[in-house]
Amino acid sequence: MAGEHILETQDLTKEFTGFVAVRKVNLRVRRHTIHALIGPNGAGKTTVFNLLTKFLRPTAGQILYNGNDITQSKPAAVARSGMVRSFQISAVFPHLSVRENVRIALQRPLGTSFHFWKPERSLESLHARAEQLIDDVGLTQFRTAIAGELPYGRKRALEIATTLALEPELMLLDEPMAGMGGEDITRIAELIQTVAKNRTVLMVEHNLSVVAWLCDTITVLQRGEILAEGPYTEVSQNPAVIEAYIGTGHG
Numbered sequence: 578m579a580g581e582h583i584l585e586t587q588d589l590t591k592e593f594t595g596f597v598a599v600r601k602v603n604l605r606v607r608r609h610t611i612h613a614l615i616g617p618n619g620a621g622k623t624t625v626f627n628l629l630t631k632f633l634r635p636t637a638g639q640i641l642y643n644g645n646d647i648t649q650s651k652p653a654a655v656a657r658s659g660m661v662r663s664f665q666i667s668a669v670f671p672h673l674s675v676r677e678n679v680r681i682a683l684q685r686p687l688g689t690s691f692h693f694w695k696p697e698r699s700l701e702s703l704h705a706r707a708e709q710l711i712d713d714v715g716l717t718q719f720r721t722a723i724a725g726e727l728p729y730g731r732k733r734a735l736e737i738a739t740t741l742a743l744e745p746e747l748m749l750l751d752e753p754m755a756g757m758g759g760e761d762i763t764r765i766a767e768l769i770q771t772v773a774k775n776r777t778v779l780m781v782e783h784n785l786s787v788v789a790w791l792c793d794t795i796t797v798l799q800r801g802e803i804l805a806e807g808p809y810t811e812v813s814q815n816p817a818v819i820e821a822y823i824g825t826g827h828g
């Protein structure tokens with residue numbers, strides 16, 4: 578179903594014993610946008626991601642993906658339907674080369690052997706697709722390098738390649754800039770912008786200058802609830818958002 582929103586949650590709620598980590602969150606992610614989920618530590622961002630990818634079961638509420646209710650779906654089914662979270666199912670094998678990692682990702686069956694037996698999945702087309710993905714994420718000169726020996730930012734690029742191998746329609750990125758310095762940040766931000774051209778990206782990110790530069794829409798969470806939502810220029814002027822960040826020591 579091709580509605581305006583690829584992903585919607587309705588009153589999404591997660592309660593841990595005696596503690597509400599996510600409370601009645603109504604998230605709307607527009608198709609072909611880059612959408613950020615930000616908020617102070619403990620705001621519930623990771624919990625929302627875990628709910629969306631079915632690693633946690635919501636206490637209440639619904640999750641609609643492409644108009645379909647996926648609240649009760651299994652993680653592999655969600656990934657198969659095109660919502661794929663990076664840095665989680667795209668684990669990189671450190672002793673294998675970049676090329677081997679991407680080829681393995683391309684053969685990953687995602688809980689079904691169906692992809693394996695697609696006629697066009699001949700070894701040759703798989704290898705060509707692997708080289709294309711490696712080029713797309715800027716790892717051409719690293720294609721024979723051992724994954725575990727790659728510089729940090731390049732490892733992240735490889736993780737993005739292995740996620741792209743699953744052909745996500747909606748890509749969920751979990752703090753893609755974490756632990757990176759200036760040059761790597763710029764490279765990965767540009768890469769996200771490129772891969773977002775024909776898909777939707779939802780990301781949790783602490784680096785606000787990256788969010789400001791990259792994202793069309795920002796949802797600010799605080800204590801499990803949506804505090805504000807909109808473009809960065811608007812959200813960053815919101816007194817409640819300024820208060821939430823200053824109040825918890827974030828810049």
Ligand SMILES: Nc1ncnc2c1ncn2[C@@H]1O[C@H](COP(=O)(O)OP(=O)(O)OP(=O)(O)O)[C@@H](O)[C@H]1O
Binds near residue numbers: 593596598622624
């Ligand atoms: N399995 C759990 N059991 C109990 N409480 C939990 C569990 N997982 C998360 N929480 C609590 O829920 C709240 C939200 O946590 P969450 O990790 O989603 O926040 P976050 O916004 O991702 O934070 P950070 O930016 O620090 O990663 C926190 O108070 C956390 O302690």
